[in-house]
Amino acid sequence: MAERSFKKEVEKLKLGAGERFEGEGILAVTKALLQSGVAYVGGYQGSPISHLMDVFADANDLLAGLDVHFEASASEATAAAMLAASVNYPLRGAVAWKSVVGTNVASDALSNIASGGVRGGALVIVGEDYGEGSSIMQERTHAFAMKSQMWLLDPRPNLPSIVDMVERGFQLSEASNTPVMLELRVRSCHLTGEFTAKDNIRPEFTVSDAAANPQRDTDRIVLPPANFLHEVEKVERRWPAAIEFIRENRLNEWFGPQGGDDRGTEGDGAIGIIVQGGLYNNLNRALELIGLSDSFGNSRIPIYCLNVTYPLIPDEVRDFCLGKKAVLVLEEGQPEFIEHELNTLMRRSDIQTRIVGKDPMPRAGEYTAQVIRDGLGSFLRDWAPDIAPQQPRSDPLPAEAAAQIPGRPAGFCTGCPERPIFTAMKLVERELGPSHVSADIGCHLFSILPPFNIGNTTMGYGLGAAGASAFKPKDKRAIAIMGDGGFWHNGLTSGIGNAVFNKDDTVTLIVDNGYSAATGGQDILSSRAENKARTTQHPIERAVRGVGGKWVRSVNRTYDVARMRDTLREALTTPEKGPKVIVASSECMLNRQRREKPLKKKALKDGKRVVRERFGVDPDTCTGDHSCIRLSGCPSLSIRPNPDPLRQDPVAHVDNSCVGCGLCGEVSHAAVLCPSFYKAQLVSNPGRWERLVHKVRQAVISMLQGWDGRARAARAF
């Protein structure tokens, strides 16, 4: 089960011609795929395209009715390889992933598919995780499109444009026998809007039809001599075909004054702007704020909007630039491939227009409306001073005030079962000194942030163990972390298999929370839950032993900090050679709460006995050192002003969001902290016997308390 149920969104996928679709960008893409007659869809979840995968996973019946095959791929490489179905058959296929990381993983298959080319339309939907909110390295998918010669679409960020570009993408792919990438920025994936739906189309030719009628064409296989043929084909046939299609169908757009012969007018028109489609809205807002456009995009400066950022269309570029003194190119990220290409085109056509890009515009970072506004202002002051805004005055918040605003690094959720693992690591670190820790991708990577500050490197999804493989220790073993998601993505082979084969002496800690949690709680092979559509419950430990792992320990309740600590200590100190693997399992708390809360609610309603546990801190024994927080970092464990009139440091405090995971108590035991923590068990609808026992106890305790109270009053101030 994914983090959210998308049953409601699935209904939107059923809309027919003329009906209004209202929803998120990435969901609009799912609808557009069905409207385009897609025959198969695959992909790997990850922000910002997770919802696409989640909706399809929840739309089994609808997809079965349309004969569309959907698969939650094991990795992006799997997904990309799936596109092989479009090589020989007229099947439209789409795959999706988070980029640039997913594209990295997929690139072997992508190179192959791009080399041989496709017959059916092949669309790769990439969620470009760049800029604010991104969790990955800041690189451009553009480079992949260029090196493999796949076409790259970057539509204007509004639903009708995005939806249209999905269908156009398939057509372009078929017209040029080339896979096409559709790039959506993070906010485009999550922007809400509307478009007019069309009917879903059942693919004319289905994957079953293809399987029943196998076809073979050795020219499409990357093996000599066909591989040399492919390169020539790319240059001589596919590229020109793509350019032809893009120009004929006017996939790129022009805004603002374009002059009689599309060369721009004098005055304002002596300059122009070339913009990536995805940045168009930000550009218009920037223009609007300096008074050069309105909210419907009526710009006073000619704009050439690249909904296709690769390849460029030389004729269109030439026509736009001709007669202009300077053209500003807005291209997010680096290297500035488009700017380079534009300059080449100018030289080849011997046009004197200046291409201005990464000079007024920053080389790195997201091009927000504010950034574009600043860069545009500078461009205008240089090239069109008559319409340029003045240098903006800046009035930042004074440093003393700004310094009060704390950073909020991402952290583990309340009650997260991964937290105790790192608490245990901290405790072992105190005994044995720090180890080199090779971290992995997943929620567990938050360990590198406060309060744990554990982890030296992260080399990619599932590569935690591989990242530790250079360490052949004499005494001190390196520790590798790996999530269950990463384990099945590739860690089993790249990490465990590799370590077994090479007789590594490292410790690998596999964090098994039952889901691909960081991407939204999707099921994976080792998930404990029953899943109607897929098979689950394949234990990680068995897989590890299957590839030859010998020293394997499973800890089935990560909250048992003492056991975690002892197991880890044993792994680090045992004389046994070879890889030491610990599988630490406890269910992701977000998903567990989502599962259990409604059940508890119902039980309460039905008058059944229900126990709720939560933790608390006694403020009068808490001395305000906050060791507990440094070993936990739970959001529900916070601080509050000290109620003691003499003490000054804030005391620890557990708020009502506590889910009673028990870590606080375990930590104060394992680390010998302080007696301030208590666990409260609240019993609703207790049984009769329980009530009676409680009454008797209460009576005795009250008597003692009364006695104690009188004695206290006698020596009171």
Added chain:
Amino acid sequence: MATSMTPQSTAAAGPKRLSVAILALGGQGGGVLADWVQTVARAHGWTAQGTSVPGVAQRTGSTVYYVEMVQQGERAQAGDPDEPPVMALMPVPGDVDVVVASELMEAGRAVLRGFSSADRTTLIGSTHRIYAIGEKSGMGDARGSAERILEAAAQRSRRFIGFDMEAVTERAGSVISAIMFGALAGSGALPFGRGSFEDAIRGSGIAVESNLRGFDEGFRAAQQELSLPEEPQSDFPAPTSETGRRLTARIQGSLPEPAHEAALHGVQRLMDYQGAAYAEAYLGRLLSIAALDAPPYTLTAEAARHLALWMSYEDTIRVADLKVRETRMDRVRGEVRAEDDQLLKVTEYMHPRLREVCETLPAGMGRAILGSRALTRLLDPLFRKGRHVETTSLRWYAMLFILSRMRPLRPRSLRYAEEQARIDAWLDEVRETALRDRVLATEIVRCQRLIKGYGDTFERGLRNFAAVMQGLRTPPPGRAPAAWAAELREAALADEDGEALKERLLAA
């Protein structure tokens, strides 16, 4: 053509557009709120767009949701409904009409990022704090200052609506997103009637009743003056017994006025901790310092505070004493929100080690055990495991109760002897220093703050205290000794491993 940095209002030129930025922490329902706002706008025939950046940042991080809405004029009616106005995907500094922030520092962040501007923005922010990990994990007090943020929020908004949204959420039994939605409606910053906001809540069909309750509270709170979260207030202790009155008179008669409050609290605390004689001893020690003090008597006031804290050190008897009180059980019931018909079981996590047990024994006996290798080795395993002490069970309650009654034996305990010796050494140092440098003496008094906690934490505190006391004797050339002492103290609280302190001492 715009010529200044002040953004032009687009209202004059084109269709009316309003923008709302929502700053919330992951899990506070910022997305739900953004959806509601769009529903309201669309119900009035406006075109609305929302954007957000979910993902890992959502897990406890701060997130920005952004809603833009445009009143569609004739153009939209005549034209293609698929040709929407061009909307921005993120708030642009200087171009935001309303900011709603779910927490004080998030309101501050909106100001920091320029989303709130003095000529335009209605800033609706909660005044309560959700502390960030950096603030929570400090060894002392690492909290940011609320006053500076409140000041900036007021200066850098056209109107600042601030109230404790958490308290209101609590009162209404609702969620903070509903409160924010109510406050947004109540602010009147959007040209839509209250009814359509409530319809949006009803339309979503989830927890309608409690959300409407929260909405109503938020709506009304937005009409009020700026209000801040309640701070714990302590009353000036008033004596209730003959002894209390006698000691109060002694304090008022012999101590300088600035020290009265802390001294009264100190006496009250120590009478509860041990008894009248112990409180008298406290006053005696305090007077010896007051005798060396002069206006403004900061030394005495600080000594009144820190001496009382040190003298009421947390030993096993004290912990048991605090745990068995009736007032404590009542507090726990309130804190965990136990309802009247719910049974409550309370389990403590205690970890008395052999050391703590010996410290409670008479000094001679305690020392003998700790000093004997054989005995330590024999007994230690018994005290290695933490105990789950269920205070609501008879067995454990009785055990703690008996321990708490051992108070009369405390003055003979090993810990008592150790602590009194430390206190006397500290006070000697203070008095000796006060003769030549009262400011430095005050700083030495404040070093008591370093000693806190139990077990390892306590031992680390003692080590740091000793290191600071040693280091402050030799300030680097040109440094004022008092400032140097304060610096060392802060360094000792900078990190757990004592790196900062070590560095400071080495550099000196």
